[in-house]
Amino acid sequence: MVARASPSLSVELNGLKLKNPIIAASGTFGYGLEYAPLGDLGKLGGMVTKGLSMWEEKGNPPPRICETPAGMLNSIGLENIGMENFISQKLPQLIQYDTAIIVNIWGREIDDYIKAAERLDGVNGVAALEVNISCPNIKKGGITFGTDPSVTFELVQAVRGKTSLPLLVKLTPNVTDITLIARSAEDAGANALSLINTLLGMEIDVSTRRPSLANITGGLSGPAIRPVALRMVYQTAKKVNIPIVGVGGISSVADVIKFMLAGASAVQIGTANFFDPTICWRLVNELEEYLRNENISDVNQLVGALREE
């Protein structure tokens, strides 16, 4: 029997080339190096850094996490080492690996995002920016940037003007109609959209009658949110013409395929890294195996291939 040719796994997100569609999600893979003892980062399609700000951020007091049915809540408070420390201490080690390094950025006002984009423009080794718009905007009384279509437009347009790097905009699911925000980000010049970030949630410890998190509320992630994320990817794919990166509860190759069928061109793996720390590598292999078994020559054939008649 003649061995079938290897299926093609590479994808292109409107200017960002990836060797395969498996990306580690922001905040769940540290600065990448934390997972380097467990596998070759160069085998992954990409990795997104922990959300970086122009300053060092201490984050929220503990307890910061809490397990929930098939999920977890977190209120890390965007702790990070700051942009300069990332560039001088982490990036030089990271660029040894042949993978797309996507830097996730956030701020408290639009100007913070602009500064981050300016700082990273032309920095060797950065493949793309992912703009986290699920943060409170202090100039607007703490309302999350990404819940308002016009603020989203303003923010993404401002960042777009400051960088030649591919721009992924990461959307919050805590909105009434995510497709409106998605359209604003597209109109403002985003190359691609990542969805979804965590869903706002809460847990209470009955024995102490206290909230389980010091911050009281936190973001829900993990398998519990997968159907919500899948629905949002599906709806958004129908409304925008730029590629979508699906995120939310993915923990198996079947999940990867579901998101691609719903319209995602690539996926990010978040919480699953915690309970299965070599999952990203395994998904690359299992996706290839799936394509080979199904006689699919190119992974892009899965994108949006949902049967709806």
Added chain:
Amino acid sequence: MEKRIYHLSLPLRKQNSIAPGYWLLSLKSAQIASVATPGQFVMLKIGKSFDPLLPRPMSIHSIIKEDNHRLGFTILYKVVGKGTRLLAEKRSGESLAIVGPLGTGFNLNHIASGYEPIVVGGGIGIAPLLFLAHELVEKGQTPTVFLGANSQEELLALDEFESLRLTPKVSTEDGSKGVKGMVTDLLASYLDDSKGSQGEIFACGPAPMLKKVASLAKSYGLKSQLSLEQRMACGLGACLGCVVKIRNKNSGHSYQRVCTEGPVFNGEDIIW
């Protein structure tokens, strides 16, 4: 040095209850056993199900050796919730997904002769201390050991310490064995009697106990190394979920990760 961390599916070699609600399990892994140091831990995923979703942190209790080869390790745990309850149902031959060894354990680099290691364990906090005691004895030290529990039944691994030719000083809260009271009371009167000793305290146990140990160490001018607990998701330093408040050198505080900078911290640095 490059960190060696393994993600392995390990068959359970043996598991038995050593007291009501307390279990000792043995896992075979020469890889983990040969690089682990006292105070380090592993993350243990109990079953493939999403409930419980996250792996549980468990200290390395002892190293299984045969002819001086490190073959595997044991975990000593207390059943407190869903995860540990399910873990106790596992039988020999079943597999567990393990990540480890993880964290920064006890620092023994500066240990020299003329120096008294004082080891203090409360309740299930004795789990990492047997491995520590082994290592200290191997380094030619004779640590002074204090162990406390609710009752005689819950005084775990006493004979293991004794087989190292150590004679733990023991307290129980109900007085069923040793001195009635808290292990920190025992420690306090010992430190009072042996003023001026050149030593260092190594402790693991519930937070109120560790807080008391830190303050005793401070008042007797001793250094202390305390093993802390915090909820964890990754165990690898990536999620930033497991932090505790640590005093900065110059001023103020920072959050440090129990899974990476810890679980062992200097007592004087911890902000309770």
